[in-house]
Amino acid sequence: MTTFITRRILQTLAVIVILSYVCFYLMSLMPGDPVDMMVASNPKITAEDVARLKSLYGLDQPVYKRYFNWVTSIGQGDLGYSRTYRVPVQELMGPRLWNTFLLSFISLGLSILLAIPLGIISALKPGSRMDYFMNLFSFAGISIPSFWLAIVLIIIFAVKIPILPAGGTQTIGGEPMGFWADMMDRSIYLVLPVLSLSIQQIGRFSRFTRSAMLEAMRNDFIRTARAKGLSRSVVIWKHGFRNALIPLITILALSFSGLFSGAILTETVFAYQGVGKLVYDSIIGNDYNVAMISFVISVSMVLLMNLVADIAYGFADPRISYQ
Numbered sequence: 001m002t003t004f005i006t007r008r009i010l011q012t013l014a015v016i017v018i019l020s021y022v023c024f025y026l027m028s029l030m031p032g033d034p035v036d037m038m039v040a041s042n043p044k045i046t047a048e049d050v051a052r053l054k055s056l057y058g059l060d061q062p063v064y065k066r067y068f069n070w071v072t073s074i075g076q077g078d079l080g081y082s083r084t085y086r087v088p089v090q091e092l093m094g095p096r097l098w099n100t101f102l103l104s105f106i107s108l109g110l111s112i113l114l115a116i117p118l119g120i121i122s123a124l125k126p127g128s129r130m131d132y133f134m135n136l137f138s139f140a141g142i143s144i145p146s147f148w149l150a151i152v153l154i155i156i157f158a159v160k161i162p163i164l165p166a167g168g169t170q171t172i173g174g175e176p177m178g179f180w181a182d183m184m185d186r187s188i189y190l191v192l193p194v195l196s197l198s199i200q201q202i203g204r205f206s207r208f209t210r211s212a213m214l215e216a217m218r219n220d221f222i223r224t225a226r227a228k229g230l231s232r233s234v235v236i237w238k239h240g241f242r243n244a245l246i247p248l249i250t251i252l253a254l255s256f257s258g259l260f261s262g263a264i265l266t267e268t269v270f271a272y273q274g275v276g277k278l279v280y281d282s283i284i285g286n287d288y289n290v291a292m293i294s295f296v297i298s299v300s301m302v303l304l305m306n307l308v309a310d311i312a313y314g315f316a317d318p319r320i321s322y323q
Contacts, residue, residue, distance in 0.1 A: 001311075008310070012303040016296065023295050024067045027288040070292070080289030084282060089289050092278070097297075099169055100274035102186075104263070107194045108255055111201035116248075118202070119209025120241065126214065134206055141203020150196045150269040157192060164191050167271035193270045197263055201255065208251050212244035219243070245316040253309035257302040 054060045061069075073080065079089035122134040158166035170186045216222070217240050225235045264276035271277070275294055282290035314320045 001314075005307070005311070008307050012300075012307065015303060016299055019299050020071075020292065020296055021064075021067055024070065024288070024292060025063050027286075027291060028063050028066070030286050030288075079293055082282070082287055082290045084285040084287040084290070089293055092290065093275075093293060093297075096273060096275050096278045099272065100263075100267070100276065103190060103193055103197070103267075103272065103274060106190065107197035107201060110194065111198050111205055112252070114198075115202045115205030116209050119206040120213050120236070122206065123210045123213035123217065124236070131210075134210065138203040138207040138210075141200050142207065144200065146196065146200060146263070146265045147269050149199060150192070150266055153192050153196055154269070165189055166192075167269070169273040189272075193263075193266055193272050196266050196270075205248075205251065205255075208247060209244070212247045213240060216240045216244040242316060246313060249309050249312050249316060253305040253312070254302070256308075257298075257305040 051060075070080070079093070081087075082089050082092050085092055118134055122131045125131055154166045157164045165188060168189050170182070170189055217236075222235060222239055225239045230239075263274075264280050266272070267274045267276035268280055275297070279291060279294045281287075282294065
């Protein structure tokens with residue numbers, strides 16, 4: 001196990017380095033570096049000033065040297081400076097990461113609590129009305145575009161029935177609030193984004209749960225367990241659900257990796273101040289320091305959760321060996 005984890009960690013680091021360089025190179029191809037934007041805003045700037053500024057920012061160097069300088073700064077704890085927001089990146093990322101984590105964790109937890117039992121019930125009664133309803137709901141949740149669902153929720157609950165805010169993260173201005181009052185205020189702004197994300201995730205998770213449980217309950221060992229006189233709950237949970245965990249672990253691990261990468265469309269529609277909207281704004285504004293840090297966090301979480309999923313396979317199914 002130790003050898004497997006060590007090898008996977010080394011592979012993860014190598015993938016992060018390669019993908020971050022590719023992303024850095026693609027960002028360098030985008031038009032409009034900081035000096036070009038200065039030139040556009042100040043037509044009186046001279047060619048000598050442009051050359052001096054490009055040398056100051058290192059923009060006259062090859063891409064690989066700029067990437068090496070960027071990695072060196074990251075290793076020293078300097079994440080760079082956001083020219084869009086005019087603050088250091090570490091000061092900008094902290095609150096955004098917390099906002100995205102709060103939104104994603106609540107929606108993911110709600111989706112798991114609802115989707116897995118619904119998927120199991122649907123699998124245990126195939127062809128029933130409940131099964132048909134769950135299939136319809138699952139296909140609708142998977143197929144509905146996230147931006148369309150978000151707009152519909154805003155129209156219903158913020159325009160037609162104005163009981164919830166259309167967007168934002170929390171109330172700005174006014175009297176200072178205490179901890180609980182602040183949490184209640186933030187929770188009101190979370191309702192619509194959480195509902196938008198949860199509807200889609202419930203459809204996807206319940207569909208995977210139903211398929212995995214149907215396949216597990218058709219195996220010979222389920223028939224053997226029933227013939228031995230085991231109770232229905234033991235057959236379902238100990239023998240059926242445990243063998244259905246492998247595909248569920250995969251999809252849940254990939255979903256957990258999105259806790260820090262953000263839901264770009266949902267956060268943008270609801271003007272929610274999370275990492276997803278920050279990535280969108282930084283790419284549009286060619287703020288490569290913010291975009292690169294966000295990208296590295298996202299890639300690292302995906303690779304880390306893949307490693308966690310591979311380790312969890314062994315606990316779900318003792319037949320899996322890491323030798």
